[in-house]
Amino acid sequence: MNDLTTSSLPRASGRVSFAQLAAATAPPGPAGGPHHAPRRAGPLDARPTILAARGVIKSYRKGPLAIPVLQHIDLEIAQGEFVAVIGPSGCGKSTLLHLLATLDVPDYGEVFFEGHRIDNLTAAGRDILRNRYFGMIFQAYHLLPELTMLENVLAPAMIGETVFGYWWKRRKYRQRAGEILHTVGLGHRLKHKPRELSGGEMQRTAIARALVAQPRVLLADEPTGNLDKATGEEILALLGRLNREQNLTIVMVTHDHEIAAAADRTVTLVDGRVQAA
Numbered sequence: 001m002n003d004l005t006t007s008s009l010p011r012a013s014g015r016v017s018f019a020q021l022a023a024a025t026a027p028p029g030p031a032g033g034p035h036h037a038p039r040r041a042g043p044l045d046a047r048p049t050i051l052a053a054r055g056v057i058k059s060y061r062k063g064p065l066a067i068p069v070l071q072h073i074d075l076e077i078a079q080g081e082f083v084a085v086i087g088p089s090g091c092g093k094s095t096l097l098h099l100l101a102t103l104d105v106p107d108y109g110e111v112f113f114e115g116h117r118i119d120n121l122t123a124a125g126r127d128i129l130r131n132r133y134f135g136m137i138f139q140a141y142h143l144l145p146e147l148t149m150l151e152n153v154l155a156p157a158m159i160g161e162t163v164f165g166y167w168w169k170r171r172k173y174r175q176r177a178g179e180i181l182h183t184v185g186l187g188h189r190l191k192h193k194p195r196e197l198s199g200g201e202m203q204r205t206a207i208a209r210a211l212v213a214q215p216r217v218l219l220a221d222e223p224t225g226n227l228d229k230a231t232g233e234e235i236l237a238l239l240g241r242l243n244r245e246q247n248l249t250i251v252m253v254t255h256d257h258e259i260a261a262a263a264d265r266t267v268t269l270v271d272g273r274v275q276a277a
Ligand SMILES: Nc1ncnc2c1ncn2[C@@H]1O[C@H](COP(=O)(O)OP(=O)(O)O)[C@@H](O)[C@H]1O
Pocket: 060, 061, 062, 067, 069, 087, 088, 089, 090, 091, 092, 093, 094, 095, 096
């Protein structure tokens, strides 16, 4: 890892610009240079595009067989939007979210973040990008059972720092983690462990963990999938509040139309493509 990792979180003082990150981590040559994400059309056109997929194609290989999943995805997410990507189980929603998050790479096509191409970053560059700019939540909360809620929320900061870096900033980190747990309504659960909490509280903690690094985009994969209806609605209300009050860009994938209705805009995946609105 290069030294960008040592100044990882939080970024209130002196955030490393994405251009610097791209320059430091992209492979040399034309593929690593600055690109411009396509202009988006539609009612939110005035807002700049934060995340875009252009001509993205993805298949999985099973022996000699290629299983096509994403056939040709063009998608643009504007800064501050709350977008739901909807489609039936198995249609490639998680695959798309993973490609947007640089957890996987497309076979063809390009992914852009703030106008910079990101699908071709080195593995180390993608790690930094995710740690700094993307927060992710999943259907299963993936909390560490031995850690308290506060410690779970602090985990990304610990991972993003050197031991000394974390030690120096630990007070600031703990304060921020406590604040964010208050924001998601769990200020009274800082010292509890996951087994002592409900599903909704665990997902709130996972949201707090995703937000502790002050990401630019929250990517949510079926975030209410393990919750009962009322608790799922609470989580959606929380996401809506974070979107409105903190201008947090959210991309949420779901197979459920009722859940998708919580977003400002719905994008439907059909046969590996975005259905025309
Ligand atoms: N790692 C993988 N290897 C092989 N096939 C996969 C892999 N991940 C997903 N798939 C297949 O790709 C398709 C899309 O999966 P996924 O993106 O998880 O769909 P969704 O999230 O919409 O339910 C499914 O048919 C799934 O079985």
